[in-house]
Amino acid sequence: MIATEPLQDASRESFVEMLRAAGLRTTGPRLATLGVLIQRPHADTETVIRQVRSELGTVSAQAIYNVLATLVQGELVRRIEPAGSPALYELRVGDNHHHIVCRLCGAVADVDCAVGHRPCLTPSETHGYVLDEAEVTYWGYCPKCQASRGSHSASTTEETTGN
Amino acid sequence: MIATEPLQDASRESFVEMLRAAGLRTTGPRLATLGVLIQRPHADTETVIRQVRSELGTVSAQAIYNVLATLVQGELVRRIEPAGSPALYELRVGDNHHHIVCRLCGAVADVDCAVGHRPCLTPSETHGYVLDEAEVTYWGYCPKCQASRGSHSASTTEETTGN
DNA sequence: TTCTAATTATGGAGTAACTCAAAAGATCGT
DNA sequence: ACGATCTTTTGAGTTACTCCATAATTAGAA
Numbered sequence: 226m227i228a229t230e231p232l233q234d235a236s237r238e239s240f241v242e243m244l245r246a247a248g249l250r251t252t253g254p255r256l257a258t259l260g261v262l263i264q265r266p267h268a269d270t271e272t273v274i275r276q277v278r279s280e281l282g283t284v285s286a287q288a289i290y291n292v293l294a295t296l297v298q299g300e301l302v303r304r305i306e307p308a309g310s311p312a313l314y315e316l317r318v319g320d321n322h323h324h325i326v327c328r329l330c331g332a333v334a335d336v337d338c339a340v341g342h343r344p345c346l347t348p349s350e351t352h353g354y355v356l357d358e359a360e361v362t363y364w365g366y367c368p369k370c371q372a373s374r375g376s377h378s379a380s381t382t383e384e385t386t387g388n
Numbered sequence: 389m390i391a392t393e394p395l396q397d398a399s400r401e402s403f404v405e406m407l408r409a410a411g412l413r414t415t416g417p418r419l420a421t422l423g424v425l426i427q428r429p430h431a432d433t434e435t436v437i438r439q440v441r442s443e444l445g446t447v448s449a450q451a452i453y454n455v456l457a458t459l460v461q462g463e464l465v466r467r468i469e470p471a472g473s474p475a476l477y478e479l480r481v482g483d484n485h486h487h488i489v490c491r492l493c494g495a496v497a498d499v500d501c502a503v504g505h506r507p508c509l510t511p512s513e514t515h516g517y518v519l520d521e522a523e524v525t526y527w528g529y530c531p532k533c534q535a536s537r538g539s540h541s542a543s544t545t546e547e548t549t550g551n
Numbered sequence: 552t553t554c555t556a557a558t559t560a561t562g563g564a565g566t567a568a569c570t571c572a573a574a575a576g577a578t579c580g581t
Numbered sequence: 582a583c584g585a586t587c588t589t590t591t592g593a594g595t596t597a598c599t600c601c602a603t604a605a606t607t608a609g610a611a
Binding site: 304305306308309312323325327334336337339344346348349350351352353354355356357358359360361362363364365366367368371 | 523527
Binding site: 552553554555556557558559560561562563564565566567568569570571572573574575576577578579580581 | 582583584585586587588589590591592593594595596597598599600601602603604605606607608609610611
């Protein structure tokens with residue numbers, strides 16, 4: 226499942242459109258990165274690098290850092306950074322959804338936000354701050370880690386994420 | 389305001405008690421760290437190191453990393469890690485309060501949680517996860533950064549935090 | 552109070568996850 | 582196809598840690 230994904234090919238057209246709509250040039254690393262993120266929501270940088278390389282051959286890590294930063298800035302990609310985890314990236318943007326993170330293996334799952342737009346919650350006291358977003362991170366144990374409780378056998382398998 | 393703070397001396401007794409209650413030995417770096425955190429909620433490691441040194445003289449950075457980790461484990465201190473920021477530490481534990489973070493300067497303020505115990509929110513769909521905490525981070529602009537909008541003059545002054 | 556066992560601090564090395572900058576290369580409007 | 586502009590490469594540098602072996606300190610027993 227490394228060369229010529231049908232899924233990728235099918236999405237390629239829309240990726241090009243997405244990039245153009247954001248005023249960005251279409252380059253190999255950008256298309257490949259979008260392809261990885263469609264297949265692996267919540268991928269970290271290292272996963273994106275590995276997957277993009279398996280598709281395109283040699284690509285510098287710096288290029289991927291640039292691509293991800295550009296896509297985030299262009300609002301095609303959202304970056305999250307749960308405590309203790311490196312940055313994770315996802316294609317789902319604009320719906321202000323939230324995340325559940327497993328304390329043991331770091332697996333991430335999406336949770337729809339009941340409100341759906343930012344900020345979905347507002348505190349009673351804002352200390353003079355002007356708020357535009359409420360980010361909610363739920364912490365707990367994923368199904369797999371619940372099974373192997375006590376024997377803390379983390380990091381061997383993941384769940385909803387695909388690192 | 390560097391040597392012999394009255395505040396510190398007043399709190400010293402209760403710090404000793406806190407440590408003993410958690411089954412921890414009372415050492416200089418630990419007492420000094422607690423002292424710093426009472427004066428500067430949301431201090432980062434580097435701030436704690438600097439302040440502890442100004443009080444005790446030479447203390448290794450590693451010692452402070454150890455102290456902070458120990459205090460967090462003993463539940464005397466809470467560690468938060470807003471995206472884009474190094475770890476921050478605070479003495480307020482056990483009330484499940486939340487935080488407002490300034491997008492420009494990183495200043496952090498506390499927000500009381502209406503519910504007050506964990507988890508204060510529960511999502512509709514948990515994907516099989518067992519949840520024990522809902523962490524809310526509000527993002528926005530602190531009063532000082534609102535004043536200097538557009539001219540992005542961040543990082544010069546802080547607000548509620550004291551880095 | 553002194554000793555001993557366990558814990559804690561030091562110093563030095565090492566790592567992950569980035570960021571910065573200059574030069575070579577690719578993209579796209581014309 | 583051309584050239585201005587944007588991307589990628591290459592390589593160095595930074596931050597915020599973590600790991601380890603050794604030395605120092607502490608708490609509680611004798």
